[in-house]
Amino acid sequence: MNPSWQLFLVLIISLEISFTHRLIANLVLIVIAAIILILQRLHWRTYLRLLFLPAIPAAALAVTIGCFSPGHDWWFAAVLASRVYAYVFLGATVTVTTTPLKLARSLEQNAHLSAKYAYGVLAAVNLTPRTISAIKTIRASARMRGIELHFYSPTLYFKAILQALRWSDQLVLAMESHGFVENQSRTVAEPILVSVSDWLIVVGAIICLQVILIAFP
Amino acid sequence: MQSKRGFHLRDIIFLALIGILFGVIYYGGDFIYNALTVALTPLGYGPMANDLTMGLWCMAGPLAGFLLKRPGAAFIGEFLGASGEMFLGGQWGAANLISGFVQGIATELGFTFTAYRIYNKFTVVVETLTTTLVTFGWDWFRNGYDHFKPSTIIILLIVRLLSVFLFSGVLVKLISNLVNRTHLIKN
Numbered sequence: 453m454n455p456s457w458q459l460f461l462v463l464i465i466s467l468e469i470s471f472t473h474r475l476i477a478n479l480v481l482i483v484i485a486a487i488i489l490i491l492q493r494l495h496w497r498t499y500l501r502l503l504f505l506p507a508i509p510a511a512a513l514a515v516t517i518g519c520f521s522p523g524h525d526w527w528f529a530a531v532l533a534s535r536v537y538a539y540v541f542l543g544a545t546v547t548v549t550t551t552p553l554k555l556a557r558s559l560e561q562n563a564h565l566s567a568k569y570a571y572g573v574l575a576a577v578n579l580t581p582r583t584i585s586a587i588k589t590i591r592a593s594a595r596m597r598g599i600e601l602h603f604y605s606p607t608l609y610f611k612a613i614l615q616a617l618r619w620s621d622q623l624v625l626a627m628e629s630h631g632f633v634e635n636q637s638r639t640v641a642e643p644i645l646v647s648v649s650d651w652l653i654v655v656g657a658i659i660c661l662q663v664i665l666i667a668f669p
Numbered sequence: 670m671q672s673k674r675g676f677h678l679r680d681i682i683f684l685a686l687i688g689i690l691f692g693v694i695y696y697g698g699d700f701i702y703n704a705l706t707v708a709l710t711p712l713g714y715g716p717m718a719n720d721l722t723m724g725l726w727c728m729a730g731p732l733a734g735f736l737l738k739r740p741g742a743a744f745i746g747e748f749l750g751a752s753g754e755m756f757l758g759g760q761w762g763a764a765n766l767i768s769g770f771v772q773g774i775a776t777e778l779g780f781t782f783t784a785y786r787i788y789n790k791f792t793v794v795v796e797t798l799t800t801t802l803v804t805f806g807w808d809w810f811r812n813g814y815d816h817f818k819p820s821t822i823i824i825l826l827i828v829r830l831l832s833v834f835l836f837s838g839v840l841v842k843l844i845s846n847l848v849n850r851t852h853l854i855k856n
Binding site: 459462463466467470471505508509511512513515516517520521522523525528530531532539540542543544546547550559568569572573575576577579580583584586587594603604606607608609610612613615616617619620621622627628632634660 | 676677678679680681682683685686687688689690691693694695696702703706707708709710711713714715716718719725728731732734749752753754756761763765766767810811812813816817818821840843844847848851853854
């Protein structure tokens with residue numbers, strides 16, 4: 453499926469279930485998303501993470517509403533818990549079926565997002581492994597001088613920002629020297645098309661969701 | 670999204686990088702969040718973990734506002750940070766984008782109300798208030814806060830206010846003071 457269309461569909465569904473309190477719709481969404489995820493044949497650890505991490509906030513919400521709130525409304529507790537799973541599973545269908553590069557290209561070509569946003573963010577995302585090691589370096593070098601930098605130490609963020617400034621300068625230079633010019637029309641190396649099936653899936657899914665939301669509790 | 674002066678490629682990369690760097694720093698935040706949730710649930714305050722850590726999640730936005738000092742910076746900083754974190758492997762996936770959008774508007778409003786002219790302690794207070802209220806309003810729907818006991822709701826609101834004030838307010842201001850002293854960012 454087209455990455456942009458898929459992302460928009462997931463966002464629309466997530467927004468809609470945030471404002472409607474329907475258990476069946478949430479469960480249907482969880483099952484569909486789970487089938488999509490299973491078909492991707494991911495590593496078993498990813499499945500475990502997807503299964504157990506949402507359990508904590510889901511259980512917290514359910515227990516608070518079921519045991520500690522005036523109405524002891526277990527039905528609403530189930531709605532909220534299932535909604536947490538729906539969010540996470542739907543969100544995961546986007547991140548596991550597409551890569552940042554594909555999504556950036558699709559957003560530029562299909563969603564007409566300005567190229568500087570698409571590729572600017574992509575450039576930053578591609579630096580993720582280096583940002584992880586940069587933070588480790590900052591912490592280690594402080595520790596060598598007997599200073600422990602915590603997540604609430606301004607110095608840690610300050611040094612990270614200096615790093616971000618330097619990298620953004622270097623990345624801009626690199627991109628411009630490869631011929632990237634802001635706000636100029638660009639040719640496309642790998643066209644990403646929106647097919648009829650994308651439209652059908654999006655429209656069909658949204659219609660089905662409305663029907664389920666109205667018909668079932 | 671475009672302001673009068675617009676954002677250039679350099680700003681966009683910088684804001685997205687800040688979001689990701691911060692995401693890495695409080696990657697442990699997910700762990701703290703989960704541990705707090707487990708600890709607080711038996712007391713009936715499980716959702717408080719969300720309010721306790723809210724200030725951390727919202728840091729990128731106000732920081733971008735204080736550093737770049739122009740309309741849209743806070744929103745774009747927060748939203749790009751969330752987009753970056755989407756692929757960082759946090760537990761929320763694409764749902765990050767919606768939270769990022771809401772938090773972006775929440776933090777941006779603080780700078781809108783001070784007309785993008787004042788960047789002092791007063792801005793910290795205004796921005797803390799808008800961030801707290803808007804994100805709380807969002808959780809009202811998303812996390813079913815309307816079903817909680819009134820006393821619980823008030824405690825959660827106060828906890829969130831303190832968290833946002835300490836992290837997205839005071840800590841962000843301290844960081845931006847450090848950065849501004851270097852004169853590396855020209856406004």
